[in-house]
Amino acid sequence: MSASVDHFSPDKNKLNKIAEDILKPVGFSKSFMLWMGFLTMVFLICGYAYGIQLEKGLIVTGMRDFVSWGMYIANFVFFVAVSLVGMLISAVLGLIGYKWIKPIARIAEIVAVGFAMVAGLVIVVDMGRPDRVHHVFLYGRVQSPILWDVTVITTYMTISILLYFLPLIPDLAIAKGRMNNAPKWLVNLYEILSLKWNHSSKQFKILMKSMRILLILVVPTAFGIHTVTSWLFAATSRSGWDSTIFGPYFLTGAFVAGTAAVVILMFFYRNSFKLEKYLTDDHFDKMGKLLVLTALVYLYFNINEYLVPALKMKRVDALHLHALFAGHHAFLFWATQLGGLIIPMILMMFKPFRKPGVLTFLAVCVLIGAWFKRYIIVIPTMEHPNLPIQGVPEAFMVYSPTVIEVAVTLMTFVMSLMIITILSKVFPIIPIWEMAEEASHEGDAEASKTESLPAE
Amino acid sequence: MSEDQKKKFTSDEEYQKATRRDFMKKLGIIGGAAVAGSAALVAGMKFEDKKGKDGYIRAVNDDNELITVPKSEIKYLKPDFTELQRRGREGLKGRKWVMVINLAKCRNARKCVEACQSAHHLRPYEYHINTLKMQDGKETAPYYMPKPCQHCDNPPCTAVCPVNATFKRQDGIVLIDNERCIGCRFCIAACPYSARMFHWEQPKNHEEYMHHEEEYEELMHHGKINEAAELKAKIDYDIELNVPQKKGTISKCLFSADRLREGKMPYCVSACPNGVFYFGDENEDAVTNGTTKETVRLSKLLRDNAGYRLLPELGTQPRVYYLPPKNRLFDFPEESILPEDGHHS
Ligand code: SF4
Numbered sequence: 004m005s006a007s008v009d010h011f012s013p014d015k016n017k018l019n020k021i022a023e024d025i026l027k028p029v030g031f032s033k034s035f036m037l038w039m040g041f042l043t044m045v046f047l048i049c050g051y052a053y054g055i056q057l058e059k060g061l062i063v064t065g066m067r068d069f070v071s072w073g074m075y076i077a078n079f080v081f082f083v084a085v086s087l088v089g090m091l092i093s094a095v096l097g098l099i100g101y102k103w104i105k106p107i108a109r110i111a112e113i114v115a116v117g118f119a120m121v122a123g124l125v126i127v128v129d130m131g132r133p134d135r136v137h138h139v140f141l142y143g144r145v146q147s148p149i150l151w152d153v154t155v156i157t158t159y160m161t162i163s164i165l166l167y168f169l170p171l172i173p174d175l176a177i178a179k180g181r182m183n184n185a186p187k188w189l190v191n192l193y194e195i196l197s198l199k200w201n202h203s204s205k206q207f208k209i210l211m212k213s214m215r216i217l218l219i220l221v222v223p224t225a226f227g228i229h230t231v232t233s234w235l236f237a238a239t240s241r242s243g244w245d246s247t248i249f250g251p252y253f254l255t256g257a258f259v260a261g262t263a264a265v266v267i268l269m270f271f272y273r274n275s276f277k278l279e280k281y282l283t284d285d286h287f288d289k290m291g292k293l294l295v296l297t298a299l300v301y302l303y304f305n306i307n308e309y310l311v312p313a314l315k316m317k318r319v320d321a322l323h324l325h326a327l328f329a330g331h332h333a334f335l336f337w338a339t340q341l342g343g344l345i346i347p348m349i350l351m352m353f354k355p356f357r358k359p360g361v362l363t364f365l366a367v368c369v370l371i372g373a374w375f376k377r378y379i380i381v382i383p384t385m386e387h388p389n390l391p392i393q394g395v396p397e398a399f400m401v402y403s404p405t406v407i408e409v410a411v412t413l414m415t416f417v418m419s420l421m422i423i424t425i426l427s428k429v430f431p432i433i434p435i436w437e438m439a440e441e442a443s444h445e446g447d448a449e450a451s452k453t454e455s456l457p458a459e
Numbered sequence: 460m461s462e463d464q465k466k467k468f469t470s471d472e473e474y475q476k477a478t479r480r481d482f483m484k485k486l487g488i489i490g491g492a493a494v495a496g497s498a499a500l501v502a503g504m505k506f507e508d509k510k511g512k513d514g515y516i517r518a519v520n521d522d523n524e525l526i527t528v529p530k531s532e533i534k535y536l537k538p539d540f541t542e543l544q545r546r547g548r549e550g551l552k553g554r555k556w557v558m559v560i561n562l563a564k565c566r567n568a569r570k571c572v573e574a575c576q577s578a579h580h581l582r583p584y585e586y587h588i589n590t591l592k593m594q595d596g597k598e599t600a601p602y603y604m605p606k607p608c609q610h611c612d613n614p615p616c617t618a619v620c621p622v623n624a625t626f627k628r629q630d631g632i633v634l635i636d637n638e639r640c641i642g643c644r645f646c647i648a649a650c651p652y653s654a655r656m657f658h659w660e661q662p663k664n665h666e667e668y669m670h671h672e673e674e675y676e677e678l679m680h681h682g683k684i685n686e687a688a689e690l691k692a693k694i695d696y697d698i699e700l701n702v703p704q705k706k707g708t709i710s711k712c713l714f715s716a717d718r719l720r721e722g723k724m725p726y727c728v729s730a731c732p733n734g735v736f737y738f739g740d741e742n743e744d745a746v747t748n749g750t751t752k753e754t755v756r757l758s759k760l761l762r763d764n765a766g767y768r769l770l771p772e773l774g775t776q777p778r779v780y781y782l783p784p785k786n787r788l789f790d791f792p793e794e795s796i797l798p799e800d801g802h803h804s
């Protein structure tokens with residue numbers, strides 16, 4: 004988002020062409036219906052699994068008194084993590100002034116909205132008494148990290164929705180007149196949501212100003228949300244969690260996961276929405292570089308997180324690390340570290356691996372790795388309490404997730420996908436007005452030949 | 460009544476009720492189970508005392524003051540739910556409960572475990588207290604260690620609870636309110652002593668309570684108010700006993716707060732056949748052995764026997780002390796319970 008736009012006077016032809024390209028995939032196509040139908044079906048089946056959990060209690064999960072947090076909490080951390088990419092791309096890169104993020108910013112915000120909205124539900128799914136959610140508001144104790152979590156997640160979600168919606172307004176106004184074969188309700192929706200936008204410079208001034216404020220606000224909120232999430236663990240004295248770098252460790256990990264998620268979505272939009280002109284090879288190349296950068300920083304924190312306790316080998320730390328490096332969790336640990344982080348990172352350092360197809364494949368590896376990494380952070384620690392586990396059934400000693408747990412986790416993913424799908428079919432996925440603006444400027448520059456634009 | 464307490468009552472009416480009770484308590488009604496007059500009618504229960512000869516009675520109230528009250532003014536009743544909750548959160552004034560566990564005497568009879576489980580309606584594998592087989596190092600001898608909640612003075616569990624469903628009372632006890640607990644299990648994650656358990660499924664006596672609930676509805680339906688009230692008192696949640704237990708909430712050792720209120724020893728302490736447990740009040744510097752009933756100075760007992768606490772480096776300040784397993788009275792069946800690598804699994 005460039006803060007310099009105070010009036011909107013794009014080249015008419017270019018605007019028409021861009022609007023046509025971007026608006027083409029909008030609307031409920033047959034494949035959309037099929038996909039949504041499929042999602043709904045999966046949702047219902049998984050919802051039934053959750054029904055069983057409500058009825059019988061958390062006994063239907065693999066969790067017991069010792070490993071009392073499992074897949075759900077790992078999944079919660081993952082959701083919060085992925086949602087942070089909205090902040091990274093629109094705010095951090097946007098405020099610095101990178102122009103290439105323009106067509107990607109909205110995709111990043113969609114990911115942010117889709118995952119932040121469901122993150123709150125993921126934690127409710129883990130609660131023993133979801134019927135008492137309101138107690139958090141009735142009796143909330145500000146000293147508890149859970150309360151901070153609730154507050155910042157809600158704030159982040161609100162800001163993300165605004166960051167998604169505000170730049171959409173001019174697009175809706177542009178789209179209004181061009182939606183010839185769209186259903187009536189969609190046209191009406193655009194009419195209402197475009198808030199009487201008429202591209203006046205006064206309106207742009209307000210838009211730019213509010214965007215700037217939001218972009219600045221979202222940075223501390225996003226840092227807050229994931230730091231606080233990491234404190235759910237770091238606030239305890241368990242080995243594996245009792246760490247002072249958990250905040251930045253989680254935050255950098257979040258950027259890796261989120262960037263990977265955006266790459267995957269970009270690839271999908273580019274191919275099925277025929278947006279090759281707007282999501283170019285160059286964009287993938289840059290996102291690949293961004294992914295390498297975030298992965299490098301994350302790797303640095305990983306080394307700190309595992310090497311320092313490994314040098315000391317305190318009694319319980321030793322048990323924990325042994326389980327990770329060579330014991331019960333070794334396969335998963337090395338698979339996530341190597342397959343989900345180090346190998347993709349090294350590959351992506353070379354240009355051929357940043358081509359859209361290959362990059363997307365690597366991003367999928369990274370994203371799956373990121374999910375299991377959360378699993379590795381949450382579960383093994385709980386298997387090694389300070390005092391021995393004795394006199395309990397076998398199931399209390401090791402955690403293995405149940406089918407119901409997997410189904411309920413799947414349900415949360417389906418919900419996110421539904422939100423993302425709907426947002427990307429109801430509204431244009433690429434900012435039309437910003438693209439038109441850009442194209443016109445390029446045109447001007449070419450015409451006058453007063454300066455040659457740098458490759459950026 | 461402080462602002463804080465006021466907030467606990469959800470409706471004005473409840474608050475009024477509570478204030479009235481507070482007031483009447485100050486007038487001096489016998490502690491424990493007595494609340495007078497209209498409150499009794501409100502609660503729908505009354506257990507009238509026989510008229511005394513001289514018409515007056517001397518008693519100690521909740522604030523430990525000796526008072527005289529006309530007998531005719533007294534009505535005994537089982538406190539209702541609101542009252543149970545209020546006094547349960549407050550705790551016993553002027554007390555600092557403390558437990559001492561003598562490891563030299565434990566032979567893993569597990570009578571403490573059984574007594575506790577039966578009082579708190581727990582299954583055999585659900586523990587408020589468990590006896591663990593311990594061994595500190597390869598060259599040291601193994602021993603048995605009963606482990607209840609340590610009732611930490613700096614409890615990490617209460618610090619993380621989002622809804623104040625687990626809290627520290629003035630008498631040192633850490634309790635839980637399973638009417639409020641949302642089941643997030645953050646407290647389990649935070650407790651370094653694995654002292655907490657969760658009701659993953661319907662608790663053991665669930666059916667029975669369901670049955671009582673139905674019975675209650677029926678009695679109310681037939682207008683049998685008094686019987687209904689009596690039954691209600693039996694099935695009402697008692698925060699100091701944490702019974703009835705509830706699905707999706709936490710339970711843990713409560714230092715048997717209900718027994719302490721009655722002036723009795725905790726269930727586990729009196730059940731031990733081997734004299735392992737001492738229990739008492741730190742303010743009085745006295746603890747009593749649950750088996751022998753012998754009362755000794757707490758400070759002397761700890762000093763003479765090198766008493767210690769578990770994981771002191773965490774700064775949790777437990778209220779449970781251990782006496783080392785020296786000169787053990789009972790032999791451990793195995794030489795060593797440690798696996799080859801020297802660590803507990
Ligand atoms: S032992 Fe655990 S549950 Fe008990 S007070 Fe200490 S931290 Fe809380």
Ligand code: SF4
Nearest residue numbers: 620640641643644646
């Ligand atoms: S499980 Fe219950 S008692 Fe424990 S922290 Fe959560 S709400 Fe508090």
Ligand code: SF4
Nearest residue numbers: 575588712713715727
């Ligand atoms: S003090 Fe009471 S609650 Fe605690 S272990 Fe003993 S019997 Fe159970």
